[in-house]
Amino acid sequence: MRLKRLLLERYGLFRGKVELHFSDSGIDIIVGDNESGKSTIMDGILSTIFGTKREERVNLIPWNAPSSGESLIELKTDKSMKIQRVIETQHTTLTMNQDTEPLVVFSDKASPQGKKEAAHYFDMLNEIFGFSDRTVLESLTFLKQNEAETKLDQKIRELISGSGKGDYKKAIDSLKKEALLITRDVYWSNPSKDRLLENLGNELIELKDSLEVALNVRDEGGDVEGELKEADAGLGKLEKKLKTEEVKLETIKKFRESIEKYGRSKKDHDKLLGGIKETEKLIKGMDELEEKLNDEFVLLIKEAGVSLRDELNELKGIEQKKKELANEIEGLKMHEVESVELLSGGVKAAIVLSVAVIGIIAGKMWNSTQMSALLAFVFGSIAAALLMMLGRKKPVSTDTRLSVRESDLTGLIEKEEELIEKYYNILLDRSINDIHKVLDSVKEWKTELKLMQEIRSGKKSLEELEKESNSLLQTILLTETTLENLEKEYSELLKTERKMGAAEALEAEQTEVITELSTEHKSLEEVKHENEKKIAKHEGRGVGNIDLLTHEITEKEEESESKQLESDALQLAVRTLEESAEKFQESHHNRLSEQISGWFERFTGGRYSGVTLDDDWKPEIRTKEGKRIGPQHLSVGARDQLYFAMRLSLAELMSEDVNLPIVLDDPFVNYDDKRLKISMELLDEISKEHQVLLFTHSPEYAKWGNVVLDLNDYWKKQ
Template sequence: MILKRIIVKRFKAIKDKCIDFSPGLNIIKGSDNEAGKSSLRTAIVKAIYQDPATERADIWGLTSWGTDEPWEVELELQTDSESYQLSKSLKDGSCRLLEVGSSEVLTSKNAIMDKVAQITGCPLEVFFESTACIGQDELIRIIPEAAKGSERQKTMGTITKRLQETLTGTEGVDVATLLSKLYAKTHRKEARGPYYELQKIADQVNNLKAEKPSLEEKVNRVMKSRRELNRIKEELQQINKDLLPRKEILGKNQQILEKGKEIARDKNQFSNFNRAKVLKSKLEEQNTELAEFACFAGREGDVGQLQSTKEKVEDLERKRTDLKKEIKIIQEQKRAQRWVFIAGLAATIGGLLGLLVTRYAGIVAVPGLLMLGYWLVRQRDFKRQIKAKSSTIGDLEAQIKGNQDAVRNSLNSFGFEDYSGCLAKFQEYNRKVSDRTTTANKLSGILGEKDWDAFEKENEDLDIGIRAAQKELDSLLSSKLEPLEFQKLENEVNKLQSRKDELEQEKGGLNKFFEYTDVDTDQLATIEEELKWREEERKFFEKNMRLFEITREMLDEAHQQTLTKAANMLEKELGKYISIITGGRYNEVEISKEDLSIRTFSPEKKDLVDVRELSRATQDQFYISARLALAKLITEGKKPPLLLDDPFVNSHPKRLEKIILLLQELSKENQILLFTCSDVYDDYGNVISIS
């Protein structure tokens, strides 16, 4: 297979570049370590193997710094018979493989990977990295250090399988995988072999044994519940047998009591009915009597007004009488003042006459004058009081006359002339109204909300009902018990009924239990049979497990023999390359069939040593030789391009010359892309500058 062209966009140090390759040795040069050589090598690998639909941060991190869109890579490939265009875009997660000759286009990730494996001979990226793609920091190991455990195991399996195919000339069987599967089937549950079956049987047996006590307990509980249910049914049957006749007698006595109460109630009602008829008759008579008092009906207010007016007249007359008495008293007081007048007049006259005798006699006239003055003032006051009270009496007489006229008019409206006669008649009217109200209230108390017609209709056949009820009561009296006997029977019935209710409740609970229980007594027998069957099954799979272990042991022995032969073939090819590079210093090598580590015969130590104990340059030479030998032996003749990222930077100039000659020889069969900063290779191949 040959790489013809690559177009790289936004990939690490490469922004946008198109590079054409030639068959043979291509020298990809960069002016320094940041020129993009490693970016180009990584871009080639990712273009061939990377799934562009990945979400891995490290793959997205390959995008050039400062760009808005993720990376895209396109490759043109050529085999002996076909040309292909392979493109990967992280931008839209798409991949595309075009077979130019047939125009067939593949877009499925799995289909493209199968085709890439067919073209390159390398099914996985880590496989490619372990053989055809060699980084400067990966020379001292066959499988890259970054490969995960599962990838390393799968790659080792593929390498050994390919070595077996080369050794036998037929399509190899991945014996390591078979051994791993056989081991897994006898040691891991997920392999679903004898070990899985035995573990499953053990789990099932444990589950059955764990289930058995619980089931036994449930079955015992069910059986106990069934016995309890049968006991309850028997007791209920006996209770019903005892309860029925007692309830019948009790029912009759309760009927006697109820019927007696009913008759008493109806008799009381019948008595009320008779009383109501009497009251209704009396009420009708009272209504007739009240007819002659029709003048007062509805005029109670007018009668009240009449009484008020009459009382007012009487009050005014009392006031008039009182004023007349007061005037009479004043007149008597006025007459009583005559002695003051006589004494004063006598003193005054005596004093005046005494002046004729002596001048001092006039003093006697002064008291007389004062007494005359006092009498005069009092006479005027008496006169004023009499006049005022006489005026008031005149006003009262006018009011009395007006109210007396109102009283006469009111009496006339009632048809009376005499107030006392009218009042006596009205009082008699009030008594009759009160008697009628009492009668009406008593009747209403009996009727309630019903009118008389409904009440009468309801009670007209009451006496017939009473006689019928009494007849029915008489027919029950033969079963009547004395109060103490009745009480005793009632207690017995209540006790039996209470017990029956309790039993019915227990019965219902047990029936509900049986309705929802999932316990089947046959399940115990089933578990016993299942345990016996599982024991037979366990013995069978134990035999199978032993057969698997014997098969694995025999296959492992044969595999070890085959691996030894495959390692010998790789040792032979590696010895040829390392002998050329080292000028024959190292030509005897030994390769570990477990991890492909390399040991070589050291002339100084006269013994086999791990190449990792040699100088770094010698280590690089050994591992590059091993990679070249692996690429030739296990890529199934597809001859993928070899990607060398300056792997000889530590080599001695003399050995480097031999390495260059070896690369020229190898480039006749495999296209080689050598990434370097050195000018030493310029004369030996197609130089491509990416600075």
């Protein structure tokens, strides 16, 4: 490829137009002092082809000019083309000369920051040059002052990396370091303002732990609370139930107690019953006796009845007659009779009392109050009945009879006194034998009574006797009823006994229920207590807020995720870059080595037979003598030559179809004559295959080629 023409108008230093026509062969030379615009022209070449970024455009406005102008470049590869560019708008027109007809193939804005449409333009550049990046062309073909390098391996790596700025090896190292900085702390790193992935991970673990604790505490607390509530409710229910059951138990207990009481009384009753039976026997004996007595009474009464009635009738008659007399006697004897009768009443009461006491004593002997009462009653009744008969007054009739009666009365009084004495004796002696004695005495009395009755027989009122008999019978009947009642009571008692058995079972059952309930109650109370303790533990225990923790975790996870992505991306970049370098090595290493060797051999006139590049692109130079040396052992001039060789080789590699022009910006300043000579030869060699543009401040180099522009002259004309 050759540049044919460059036109710059209102561009940088140039307020007006500057135009260069390049030669078809040989070295083209542009002469100019410092600040005369050599760099502007070099930039103009690149900017016209590749465009200018917005922020750089402002620098292209010439001083004192309203705006920047246009630039134009004509170049020729296999075909001729023309690139016109409006600096300010970056509107670019690419015209191709297909055969003879010019064809506009692109006309739009085209700058490095340009919109999509610009891509089409750069695509075309890519096709023409093999790249579309201004920096590539710059690094490969624009040689400036004093660039000869000792670190040639690094230089070559920079060149093959792409832009000529980044050494892929350095890039890999930097990426690795960056990755390390993200993932973990390393001793040589500065404390990063960003959090490390490792730290984030730890923070996340902590946060998640806190969240777990919060969730657990909440669940536990909740559970405990729930359990406590349940326990409380359960306890309440149980307490209620217990109360009911206890009330039941109380009832049962009372029932049982009463049954027990009955049981005790049953024993008593059993005894009583024995007593009753005994008493029955006694009563029966007595009954028999009574019956016998009654029979005798009845007989006596019947026998005495007829004569007595007659006598009574007679007595009634006589009585009427003797009434006055009798009254007189009565009046006379009043005091005595009254005292007798008084005495006699007292005796009677004493007897009844005594007999009743005997009954009581007898009863007590059977250990029964009831029996005592009964016997007291029985005996008392008998005694009373007897005494009634005993205490009956004799009717008063005639004088004779009166006197008889009086004597009788005296006898009777005596008798009564005797009896009273006997009773007192009995009352004093409480031995059981005395009862028999009493009974014997009763018999005796009966006998005596009989005698007395016989004596009185004629004078006793029949109705009264009947009355007495009935009353006795009634007493007996009453006794019988009492007995019946007792028997009834006893049978009830038997029923109760069965009830009591049931009640005992019921009570046992109930007690069991209560025991169970109490156990349950107790365990529930324990649960409650435990839970209360747990709750007390939880109270005031500041757990994290679940939502806030979750939110923070999400944030940290996102941050961690993005850091992880960055870390992974860096590792991917490292891996890919390593592979890419390897791939480049595989496909281009040999050819590049050969190419460099060729150029270097040509540049050095065969002083060196070749250059080998190792895997890191470090060159090893073979001398004519077959010695292998590193670039540091080369002379400065030889190193320049090697560097040129490398750039040329790479430029040829990257732009296989177009031999790129080589632009030199006064590289030979401070060169001695020997070095200059070598350089001269070098440029000659290059110019055989590449267009060479030499920008220089020194007109001395004019002899090297064709001066296409003398900037010093240009400015003089302006």
